[in-house]
Amino acid sequence: MPIIEGKISLRTRLFLAMVILVFTACIMILVATYFQYDSESESYNQFRMERKEKQLFSQINYLVKRNKLYPIILNDWSTHANDFESVRSILNVDYSIFDLNGNPLYTNFLPLKIIANNYKIEKRIIDLIGSNPSKRYIENNTDEIGRFQSSYSYLSDSSGDPYAILFFPYFEDVSFSENELNTFLQSLYQIYLLMMVIAIGIAYFISKYVTRSLETLRLQINSTGLLKKNEKIHLSNPSREIDSLVKSYNKMIDDLEKSAEKLAKTEREQAWQEMAKQVAHEIKNPLTPMRLSIQNFQRRYEKSSNEINKINVDEFSNLLIEQIDVMSNVATAFSDFATLPKAKLKPCNIVEVTRRATEIFEYENIIFNSNADKVIYPLDRTQWIRVMTNLIQNGLQSVNSNKKAKINIKMKNHPDKISILVSDNGSGVDPNLKNKIFEPMFTTKTKGMGLGLGIVKKIIEIHKGRISYKSENKTGTTFTIELPKNKTK
CATH class of the missing domain: 1.10.287 (Helix Hairpins)
Known part of the structure; x- marks a missing residue:
């Protein structure tokens, strides 16, 4: 792959980028797989711990009820130690039972911290059990036999009143998940090796194909100019x-x-x-x-x-x-x-200003309608009246002398804009002249300088608005003004 003047070519960069991307994806999948297995293992052990604990609750409550060990008398519990030992053997778990003050009633396995505290549960742990809404407290411990979780929870009678504290140590069984993870990773390594070989080959051909099309783009862009006719690019079957x-x-x-x-x-x-x-x-x-x-x-x-x-x-x-x-x-x-003067924008009732502009013409067929009586909008009052009078005058002059002129002005207040439609029943605009209608010195009338619509457009643009029109030959013309509410201050 070429390296020109000490710089790595785009083709080489694309190739390396794709290879690195595939390699990074492989590493990320491996890491994600490891954490996924770790999360599943943790969930599995948590479920197993809760299941064992529920079985213990059931068996212990049964023994306490059968042997009438509640209210607690220490000698009675000592007498039935073999019953509690049989539960340990059946469920294959270690556990210990303490009274509500932390004194041992039955012990099978105790961590060093309890032994060091005269075989009693610390008051701190008893307080944590009582303050927890679930009446349960779990902590991680490390002993000479390894790491394990210690679960402290209340044993309650049929009415829900606690009568003792169950200590249940749980040692996580990770052998199954570790074996499964190792087997899966070995298969994944082989697949990734094959993927890397395929990815390198694909990256080579893609980088070659992409740079060929880019070269065409480069040549075309170099020939682009502002003051010339630029040709568009047409490629056969390009990539996305x-x-x-x-x-x-x-x-x-x-x-x-x-x-x-x-x-x-x-x-x-x-x-x-x-x-x-x-x-x-x-x-x-x-x-x-x-x-x-x-x-x-x-x-x-x-x-x-x-x-x-x-x-x-x-x-x-x-x-x-x-x-x-x-x-x-x-x-x-x-x-x-x-030299159109600078607009002096002031909040005005645009409905009232427009209505007064129509009243300048003493003509009965000028009709003004609005869907709102009051709309406050920043206007230069004088310039806006000039816009409306120009459009009305333009509409009146477009009607033939043998026809009665009608001018309809409709104002609509929208959430984001104000629209004003000025319609006439004149002769319309020749489609061949539609691109020139707002140009200065353009007119289709026998009188006037052709500056009216040019000034109208200029004033509307000063107000951050826009003007457009639709016209049908021999039917009339409708000018549409749109003033945005969110672009004016």
Whole structure:
């Protein structure tokens, strides 16, 4: 496997990674197997201990009841020591019995700590038995014969009152589980050896196959550029991982094209804004002196005795002033588009503001509906009224003169957003022009500068919202505004 300029190649790294992964998995399975067997052994011994203890309870309670050893009298218990010894022989267990103060009643096996305490149970252990809800206390001990568990529990009569303490030592039997574990591990070692050999061969071929596809990806990525048409990658029968990389690359190409389009759009908008500033400046500067000059010229002829000349001058002057006003409006529109003031967002009742915007038009077929009477939303009141009046005006102008215009405005308050639908019954938008409708200087009307919808979109984007539309030819157009609640402050 190649190593280039002191660096391990990707192919070698993949090969080593897969081999190490298989080896690590084998080790982890071995460790997990060991702990699983250990846990099963512990559960088995715990179950065995509880089963033996229950058998002891049953036999001892039977002897106590049969021989009437309760209330406890030490001499009576000594008399029946052979009965308790027979229980030990039958169940093949060691045990001892103490009274509630820890004094021995019957002893068969005692740990060194009890012997060292004058054959009595420590008061600490008696207190622990009484404080435990199960009335049982277990501790681990180590003696000269090895490790074992000591179980201390109450012996109770038929009414549930304790009359003695049972000491039951339990020595774990691990011989069966150890033999079974050793046999299983020997078989596992042989299987893992075969698995490692197979894994090495598979890792070699996979690393070779993967790197071949990655080389194709590398060459294609190197040739990718922002200002060029990038080709997508198409591989035959790629692996799932490589296919995922190819899809990610192809998605990146799509995103790159979208980013390039957005960049071009932003550059166009900036160019329009610069042009709008220049046009507004160049037009407005001479308009005021022109208007004043014409008005002065008009006043000179007001005292003229020639009525014909006076009428002609008035008509000519009014015509010029009217055209100057038109040019002034054009310059103002360009200026507004180029220097849209910064939005001053304040909490407003958007329902009320929208309703008042519709009332500006004295037209009976403008209908406003809302599913809420009051919705507080951060708005620039002036800019929002401008949005609504632009959309309503646009809808009214789209209707032919031989048809009665109808404008429907529906506002819906959702948990995560506010939606406003503005519908008209106009002639609709030509599908071939749908990508240009929000561009500045685009219009399908015979009058206007084509800046209205561009300004509308700009204001809505300032409010972190978005606008879209649906249109059917000869039927009408519906503009949809969505204002997210979770993106505004």
